Amino acid sequence: MIEVEGTLKSRLAVWLVVTVSALGVLLLVEAYFSAQRAAERAYDSQLEAAALTIAEAIQWEKGQPVVEIPSAALQILATRHQERVFYAVLDADGHTVSGNLDLGISPDWRRRVSSQPTWLNDSYHGTQWRLYGRELDSAGWETQDPVQIWVGHTMSGRDALTEALFEHAVTRFVVMVLLAGILMLLAMRVALAPMRRLRHQLRQRDADDMRPLEARVPEEMREMAETLDSLFTRQREGREALLRFTADASHQLKTPLAGLQTTSELALKSDSPDAWRQALTEVHGSAGRTSRLASQLLSLARLRHAVEASATSRIDAMSLLHETTFDWAQRDVSQAHDIGLAPLPAAPQYIQGEAWALRELLGNLIDNALRYTPPGSVITLGAVCHAQTLELYIEDDGPGVSPETLEHLHRPFERGGRQDTEGSGLGLAIVDSIVRRHEARMQVESAEKGGLRVRLLFPCLTRHEER
Amino acid sequence: MRLLVIEDDPLIARSLEQALTPLGNTVDVFTHYAQAREALQSGQFDLVLLDLGLPDGNGLTLLAELRQRGDTTPVLILTARDGIEARVEGLDLGADDYLAKPFSLAELEARVRALLRRSQQRVDNRLTFGPLAFDAGSGVATLNETVLDLPRRELRLLESLLLHAGSITPRETLENRLFGFGDVGSNALEVYISRLRKRLDGSGLRIRTFRGLGYRLEEEAS
Numbered sequence: 001m002i003e004v005e006g007t008l009k010s011r012l013a014v015w016l017v018v019t020v021s022a023l024g025v026l027l028l029v030e031a032y033f034s035a036q037r038a039a040e041r042a043y044d045s046q047l048e049a050a051a052l053t054i055a056e057a058i059q060w061e062k063g064q065p066v067v068e069i070p071s072a073a074l075q076i077l078a079t080r081h082q083e084r085v086f087y088a089v090l091d092a093d094g095h096t097v098s099g100n101l102d103l104g105i106s107p108d109w110r111r112r113v114s115s116q117p118t119w120l121n122d123s124y125h126g127t128q129w130r131l132y133g134r135e136l137d138s139a140g141w142e143t144q145d146p147v148q149i150w151v152g153h154t155m156s157g158r159d160a161l162t163e164a165l166f167e168h169a170v171t172r173f174v175v176m177v178l179l180a181g182i183l184m185l186l187a188m189r190v191a192l193a194p195m196r197r198l199r200h201q202l203r204q205r206d207a208d209d210m211r212p213l214e215a216r217v218p219e220e221m222r223e224m225a226e227t228l229d230s231l232f233t234r235q236r237e238g239r240e241a242l243l244r245f246t247a248d249a250s251h252q253l254k255t256p257l258a259g260l261q262t263t264s265e266l267a268l269k270s271d272s273p274d275a276w277r278q279a280l281t282e283v284h285g286s287a288g289r290t291s292r293l294a295s296q297l298l299s300l301a302r303l304r305h306a307v308e309a310s311a312t313s314r315i316d317a318m319s320l321l322h323e324t325t326f327d328w329a330q331r332d333v334s335q336a337h338d339i340g341l342a343p344l345p346a347a348p349q350y351i352q353g354e355a356w357a358l359r360e361l362l363g364n365l366i367d368n369a370l371r372y373t374p375p376g377s378v379i380t381l382g383a384v385c386h387a388q389t390l391e392l393y394i395e396d397d398g399p400g401v402s403p404e405t406l407e408h409l410h411r412p413f414e415r416g417g418r419q420d421t422e423g424s425g426l427g428l429a430i431v432d433s434i435v436r437r438h439e440a441r442m443q444v445e446s447a448e449k450g451g452l453r454v455r456l457l458f459p460c461l462t463r464h465e466e467r
Numbered sequence: 468m469r470l471l472v473i474e475d476d477p478l479i480a481r482s483l484e485q486a487l488t489p490l491g492n493t494v495d496v497f498t499h500y501a502q503a504r505e506a507l508q509s510g511q512f513d514l515v516l517l518d519l520g521l522p523d524g525n526g527l528t529l530l531a532e533l534r535q536r537g538d539t540t541p542v543l544i545l546t547a548r549d550g551i552e553a554r555v556e557g558l559d560l561g562a563d564d565y566l567a568k569p570f571s572l573a574e575l576e577a578r579v580r581a582l583l584r585r586s587q588q589r590v591d592n593r594l595t596f597g598p599l600a601f602d603a604g605s606g607v608a609t610l611n612e613t614v615l616d617l618p619r620r621e622l623r624l625l626e627s628l629l630l631h632a633g634s635i636t637p638r639e640t641l642e643n644r645l646f647g648f649g650d651v652g653s654n655a656l657e658v659y660i661s662r663l664r665k666r667l668d669g670s671g672l673r674i675r676t677f678r679g680l681g682y683r684l685e686e687e688a689s
Contacts, residue, residue: 291569322680329677330635332574340678380678 035165342382373398500524
């Protein structure tokens with residue numbers, strides 16, 4: 001089940017947006033403050049220049065300062081913006097010699113200015129002002145009282161400059177982010193190109209094309225490409241096994257069908273009822289064998305090519321054994337034999353497995369016993385509990401099998417050196433598959449009474465264990 | 468006895484008809500779901516042989532419908548599907564027996580006979596098998612029309628065996644019927660079986676032992 005969870009692009013974009021906006025906020029804050037500082041520096045030096053211009057215009061008459069404010073000083077103060085300006089020249093006692101606004105310079109400020117030139121922020125009539133004050137000592141040969149020169153203006157010039165500087169910074173930043181985004185998209189296209197190529201290649205593949213991949217991929221994708229390759233390999237092997245099996249199976253089925261065809265053809269040519277009867281008997285027998293073969297092939301295919309392991313469950317082997325034996329004892333094919341069940345352990349014995357496969361397993365063993373022993377033989381099924389394992393067994397008192405043949409009995413189409421019976425040789429191969437599926441072991445040995453004894457050893461489940 | 472065969476393969480349908488007619492029956496054969504459904508609604512049958520894979524419907528639906536109507540006519544399912552799930556599903560829906568294709572006609576005949584016996588019992592409350600008969604109403608068993616004078620437990624044993632005649636009666640069933648659910652000795656049942664065997668001696672019937680499994684009342688093989 002494939003679940004689509006967003007796109008790589010959006011994931012990268014989210015990361016980019018988060019980091020860029022965090023960085024951006026910091027950068028912009030910094031840019032704002034530096035713009036403010038720059039504006040401040042620029043205008044403060046203007047205030048200083050205006051104050052100096054006024055200072056140069058101060059004259060002394062009879063020890064009293066006299067000033068004619070030069071218009072250049074006012075020009076410097078006014079700036080290009082709708083600025084209100086302020087100037088004042090104070091004598092040593094704090095009386096205004098000349099001034100335009102009564103801003104109320106406090107004695108505290110005057111004290112500060114007397115030691116060094118000072119910039120101040122003040123609010124007057126609800127407006128922010130920037131003030132600059134400095135003290136002028138007479139530099140002549142006649143000692144005079146110092147005068148203080150105050151100048152100031154409102155902030156709109158500064159604000160405008162700050163805004164302009166900040167705007168530039170913001171514009172630069174936005175352009176940079178946009179460029180980075182576009183570059184990221186381009187980079188992603190380039191980086192994802194191998195993935196697109198691989199996808200294209202996979203899409204163009206034929207359904208039965210299982211050749212290894214031929215693609216150039218970056219290191220990061222190597223693992224995925226290799227996994228795909230090994231998947232293809234496994235599929236190829238599975239398909240080959242299936243083809244082999246189908247070929248085997250159709251060969252197996254063709255033989256008895258050919259027999260049916262020739263027998264019936266000969267009988268149709270003949271006029272003798274005896275020959276018909278003979279042929280019909282053969283046809284009947286062969287049809288039975290063929291249908292048994294078909295069902296065996298089906299279960300072998302089901303066992304070998306089960307794509308998903310069907311659900312195993314906790315099974316009481318005793319009732320399964322009882323059920324299966326009971327079922328087989330009823331059947332027509334068993335009537336000439338003495339099939340029975342040895343006394344079973346009273347308590348249920350649990351094993352983990354698939355019920356259908358276990359029934360198939362026991363059924364094949366019973367079927368084999370019926371086919372490879374003469375009529376009247378005694379076939380007994382039973383169970384023995386060991387410490388770690390549960391043994392299910394089936395034994396007969398038939399002719400048995402030689403020790404050499406015992407070893408390769410479980411190969412498909414092997415009939416224990418017997419060509420006289422009706423078997424296909426598939427029974428034990430099926431049994432073998434099921435045994436391996438259940439992590440069990442099978443032992444084929446000679447029984448005490450001379451026949452064959454097949455023992456199946458299953459791992460035991462303790463009563464509380466659930467796998 | 469009237470039998471209904473619902474089977475879409477013409478070869479199998481014909482051989483079923485030929486095999487079942489000599490048992491003294493009329494056999495109606497239908498190859499399609501729709502026809503079979505109509506026939507089932509109108510007619511009274513003693514046994515239905517039902518193929519599951521019909522061209523125009525699923526046999527199991529037919530069976531479910533039949534049972535929903537409260538019709539208890541015995542149904543024997545025939546199918547090529549051998550899976551245990553299909554089998555359990557069929558039996559759960561109320562089928563009486565189940566035979567997987569391919570089957571031998573001899574086996575089919577045996578099962579049909581057993582089911583017909585059950586059908587017969589539904590009608591007149593009598594169980595018969597060959598020369599042996601048991602009237603469940605009066606509790607009288609007869610062999611060749613002669614009343615068998617049997618003690619209570621042997622009578623019960625005979626009834627149980629007759630009920631399953633032709634197929635194996637599980638050992639546990641017999642023990643429960645004879646001795647209740649208490650613990651019994653391992654050979655207590657064997658004692659009654661051998662007594663009954665003596666009664667049936669020479670009647671052409673015998674009780675065959677299936678070791679560890681149960682007993683079967685059957686006709687003596689020729």
